[in-house]
Amino acid sequence: MIKAIAVDIDGTLTDMNRVLCPESLLAIKRLFVPVILSTGNTHCFSRTVSVILGTPRIFIAENGGVLSYSEDELEILADQQVCEDAFLRLSEEFILKKYDSSRHKYRFTDVILERNFDLGALVRRADELGLPVDIVDTAFAVHIKDRRVNKGTGLTRIAQHLNLDPMDFAAIGDSMSDRPMFEVAGFRASVGNGRPGLKEISDYVAKKDFGAGFAEIVDYMIEEEMLSDSL
Ligand SMILES: O=C(O)COP(=O)(O)O
Numbered sequence: 001m002i003k004a005i006a007v008d009i010d011g012t013l014t015d016m017n018r019v020l021c022p023e024s025l026l027a028i029k030r031l032f033v034p035v036i037l038s039t040g041n042t043h044c045f046s047r048t049v050s051v052i053l054g055t056p057r058i059f060i061a062e063n064g065g066v067l068s069y070s071e072d073e074l075e076i077l078a079d080q081q082v083c084e085d086a087f088l089r090l091s092e093e094f095i096l097k098k099y100d101s102s103r104h105k106y107r108f109t110d111v112i113l114e115r116n117f118d119l120g121a122l123v124r125r126a127d128e129l130g131l132p133v134d135i136v137d138t139a140f141a142v143h144i145k146d147r148r149v150n151k152g153t154g155l156t157r158i159a160q161h162l163n164l165d166p167m168d169f170a171a172i173g174d175s176m177s178d179r180p181m182f183e184v185a186g187f188r189a190s191v192g193n194g195r196p197g198l199k200e201i202s203d204y205v206a207k208k209d210f211g212a213g214f215a216e217i218v219d220y221m222i223e224e225e226m227l228s229d230s231l
C-alpha cells in the first residue's frame with residue numbers, strides 16, 4: 001500500500017509557465033495520505049507552496065540538497081562551493097548565465113543556469129574534467145548540483161524521518177531530476193509532458209499533461225485502491 005506521495009512541482013503541479021494548475025489543488029484535496037513536495041526550487045519557495053497547498057512542511061528542496069522537517073527545521077546536505085567552483089571552471093569555456101541571479105542568495109546548495117547553451121557539450125566537458133557535480137536539465141532551468149544528493153537521497157531521508165520506507169511512497173514527476181526518486185519509490189507515475197527517460201521507468205504514464213495529468217494519476221491510485229488510509 002502507498003502511504004505517502006512525493007510530488008514534483010514545476011511541470012507536474014504547474015504548467016510550463018510555472019502557474020499552478022487548478023486540477024492539482026483539487027487533486028491534493030482528494031488525497032488522504034501525506035503529500036511531500038519534492039523539487040529543485042529553493043526551500044523558501046517550497047515552503048510557501050506547501051502553505052498555499054496545505055501540504056506538510058516536510059519537503060525536499062534543491063533536488064535533495066535541502067530538506068525541511070518542520071516550520072523551522074532545515075537540513076543542508078550538499079556543498080554549494082563545489083557547484084560554484086564547477087561553474088567558474090566551466091565558465092572559462094562556455095558562456096553561462098546564472099538563472100535569476102538576484103534570487104540566487106536564497107539557494108543554499110546548487111547553482112542554476114539559464115538554458116541558453118549546448119547542454120550536451122557542457123555535460124561532456126564536466127565529465128572530462130572530473131568535476132564532482134551533476135548537471136541536470138529540468139526543462140525550467142539547468143542545475144549544477146553536488147553529486148552526493150538528489151531527489152532519491154532526499155526521499156530516503158524523509159522516509160526515515162516519517163518512519164516509512166521509500167517503497168511506501170508513490171513518486172510523481174516530469175523531468176530527469178525526478179528519476180532518482182522514482183528509483184527508490186514503490187510506485188512511479190509521470191505526467192503526459194514527462195521526459196521519455198522518466199516515462200520508461202514509470203508504472204503509470206498519464207495521458208494528460210501537467211496538473212490534469214497529476215489529477216489523472218491521483219484518480220488512478222484512488223480507483224485502484226493503492227492508497228493506505230492509515231499512516
Ligand atoms: O527547479 C527546477 O528547475 C524545477 O523544479 P521542479 O523540481 O519542481 O520541477
Ligand SMILES: [Mg+2]
Nearest residue numbers: 008010011174
Ligand atoms: Mg518538474
